[in-house]
Amino acid sequence: MQPTKDQVRAEAARLQALFLETGAKAVDPNILQPANILLDLYGEDIRARAYVTGDPLKGEQMLRPDFTVPVVQMHVANGDGAARYTYAGEVFRRQEVPELGRTNEYFQVGLELFDSEDAAEAEAEVFDRFSSALAPLGLRAAMGDIGLLIAAVAGLKTTEARKNALMRHLWRPRRFRALLDRYSGRTPPPPSRRALLKRLEREMPQNMVQAVGPHIGLRSEAEIEQRLETLRIEAAAPPLSAAQVTLIDDMLDIRETPANALERLRDIAVDMPALDPALDRLERRLDAMRARGVALDQVEFEASYGRTTMEYYDGFVFGFYAGGRPHLPPVASGGRYDALTRVLGQGREIPAVGGMIRPGLALELAGKGAA
Amino acid sequence: MRLKLGVPSKGRLMEKTFDWFGARGLELRRTGSDREYAGAVGGIEGVDLVLLSAGEIPRELDAGRIHLGVTGTDLVRERIPDWARRVEEISRMGFGQADLIIAVPKCWIDVDTLEDLDAAAAAFRREHGHRLRIATKYHRLVREFLREAGVADYRLVDSQGATEGTVKNLTAEAVADITSTGDTLRANHLKIISDGIIHRSQATLFRSKSASWGDQERAAMTAVERKISA
Numbered sequence: 001m002q003p004t005k006d007q008v009r010a011e012a013a014r015l016q017a018l019f020l021e022t023g024a025k026a027v028d029p030n031i032l033q034p035a036n037i038l039l040d041l042y043g044e045d046i047r048a049r050a051y052v053t054g055d056p057l058k059g060e061q062m063l064r065p066d067f068t069v070p071v072v073q074m075h076v077a078n079g080d081g082a083a084r085y086t087y088a089g090e091v092f093r094r095q096e097v098p099e100l101g102r103t104n105e106y107f108q109v110g111l112e113l114f115d116s117e118d119a120a121e122a123e124a125e126v127f128d129r130f131s132s133a134l135a136p137l138g139l140r141a142a143m144g145d146i147g148l149l150i151a152a153v154a155g156l157k158t159t160e161a162r163k164n165a166l167m168r169h170l171w172r173p174r175r176f177r178a179l180l181d182r183y184s185g186r187t188p189p190p191p192s193r194r195a196l197l198k199r200l201e202r203e204m205p206q207n208m209v210q211a212v213g214p215h216i217g218l219r220s221e222a223e224i225e226q227r228l229e230t231l232r233i234e235a236a237a238p239p240l241s242a243a244q245v246t247l248i249d250d251m252l253d254i255r256e257t258p259a260n261a262l263e264r265l266r267d268i269a270v271d272m273p274a275l276d277p278a279l280d281r282l283e284r285r286l287d288a289m290r291a292r293g294v295a296l297d298q299v300e301f302e303a304s305y306g307r308t309t310m311e312y313y314d315g316f317v318f319g320f321y322a323g324g325r326p327h328l329p330p331v332a333s334g335g336r337y338d339a340l341t342r343v344l345g346q347g348r349e350i351p352a353v354g355g356m357i358r359p360g361l362a363l364e365l366a367g368k369g370a371a
Numbered sequence: 372m373r374l375k376l377g378v379p380s381k382g383r384l385m386e387k388t389f390d391w392f393g394a395r396g397l398e399l400r401r402t403g404s405d406r407e408y409a410g411a412v413g414g415i416e417g418v419d420l421v422l423l424s425a426g427e428i429p430r431e432l433d434a435g436r437i438h439l440g441v442t443g444t445d446l447v448r449e450r451i452p453d454w455a456r457r458v459e460e461i462s463r464m465g466f467g468q469a470d471l472i473i474a475v476p477k478c479w480i481d482v483d484t485l486e487d488l489d490a491a492a493a494a495f496r497r498e499h500g501h502r503l504r505i506a507t508k509y510h511r512l513v514r515e516f517l518r519e520a521g522v523a524d525y526r527l528v529d530s531q532g533a534t535e536g537t538v539k540n541l542t543a544e545a546v547a548d549i550t551s552t553g554d555t556l557r558a559n560h561l562k563i564i565s566d567g568i569i570h571r572s573q574a575t576l577f578r579s580k581s582a583s584w585g586d587q588e589r590a591a592m593t594a595v596e597r598k599i600s601a
Binding site (some may be wrong): 018039042043044045048049096097098132165168170172174176178182190192207208211212213214215216217219221223224226227230 | 453477493499514515518565
């Protein structure tokens with residue numbers, strides 16, 4: 001039973017009214033967004049998901065694929081200090097293959113909190129507001145915390161270069177795994193790398209670059225020599241200990257109630273104390289949620305939650321799902337995205353947490369659609 | 372209705388296609404003047420020849436305006452979304468071989484694998500303030516390949532021709548293009564990334580799943596299949 005557009009719009013307004021009651025300011029970003037900002041943030045992948053169109057004067061434009069980026073930009077441009085915003089409107093998603101249960105144009109209703117004084121309290125509030133708004137639907141709730149993985153990587157006993165490379169691929173689990181395997185010696189370097197390293201033992205990088213023929217392109221000889229030096233240092237660095245890799249694996253495997261997950265994470269932190277500050281934040285968040293009356297035992301904590309779909313979300317992440325229908329997209333999702341404000345905020349990082357609901361899907365699940 | 376067979380309308384691809392069918396007892400020929408794009412199929416009943424630009428054959432197959440078509444597997448994968456649901460490979464024809472590859476300047480002695488390309492892209496972006504540019508006309512195939520491989524910090528720039536020259540002209544840092552012998556790449560001081568072979572293409576006979584398949588078309592199809600599998 002597909003609800004009509006009018007019904008979805010009315011549901012969006014009803015949900016937005018709940019967010020307005022919390023003191024959020026309604027905002028209405030443009031549908032057409034400059035493409036270069038989204039392309040710079042998400043790379044080519046966004047082209048597969050968003051509609052790109054051209055404007056003769058403004059250049060490439062995108063039909064907004066979500067509201068978060070324009071809301072952050074708006075806050076950075078105008079706002080200062082604590083603020084909360086709500087929006088309701090359509091987003092547009094291109095599909096290269098038909099995706100079951102997803103349409104290429106749908107409504108989102110959102111709530112975003114900026115620069116809140118108490119991070120844990122803000123996170124608990126956002127989850128609670130979404131949970132309450134969706135309570136009648138009996139959805140499955142899941143949460144995670146990308147901050148744990150960030151803390152684990154930061155705490156690895158290895159070179160800064162390796163940590164930076166791992167941080168860069170937090171949201172690409174397969175490449176992240178390949179890097180861990182390479183650094184721990186589980187995958188040996190390819191023969192071409194070994195041959196190159198051997199040559200570096202007796203030849204000058206500068207001579208090696210020049211011997212290969214004419215230099216072409218924007219990437220300079222100095223950049224090539226710099227990377228050769230990076231490779232030499234990397235090869236000389238001792239391998240990442242298997243024990244540390246196992247700790248990360250154990251951590252990412254956790255799927256428990258939040259209370260049990262916290263306990264297991266504390267066990268892991270005995271051998272990986274770098275996790276402690278992130279675990280303190282998690283504990284304070286869970287306390288704040290409990291204090292607001294969130295039934296935490298009904299929520300599943302998945303340590304790897306959001307890693308493939310929520311780039312720039314770098315802390316608390318959550319989603320609400322229709323239990324028996326796993327092919328459907330989340331009815332709601334959100335989290336903390338300080339990393340996004342850091343990129344868009346011209347060097348200034350603004351604590352930000354929020355989320356969005358798909359009112360069309362919520363209506364469909366409630367069985368309120370037109371017959 | 373008669374079965375429509377779409378084939379490339381000019382050049383070596385047309386000649387080889389005609390030879391391939393000829394060797395299997397299906398005589399493809401152009402009719403009318405040299406410049407007229409009209410043709411006929413001999414040795415079989417109920418089949419019409421449609422001469423098309425090779426690049427348009429995927430679109431015509433997808434739209435179901437032709438029942439059979441000869442084109443490269445690269446073009447089908449690039450131009451038909453969810454291609455395996457839309458068309459079916461009937462026969463690989465053994466010519467028109469070309470590989471879609473990623474190539475970088477030969478002077479990048481530090482880059483041999485996709486892992487190297489990814490690391491170089493990260494450093495390049497920090498240094499230059501923009502993503503490493505890869506020139507191509509195969510946007511979908513390249514994007515999907517690099518996503519699978521976990522390569523980040525790159526950007527595709529469109530290049531419809533003379534792609535190998537873009538690096539020297541400073542409009543791209545790397546290219547993703549079709550090559551058969553590698554001569555053009557070498558002449559332009561480029562080398563292929565060792566695990567950067569995106570797709571090995573060749574001329575292939577495809578069947579459209581969306582064309583109308585009535586009794587007559589199916590009968591003609593059976594006759595074609597009997598000839599080409601003989």
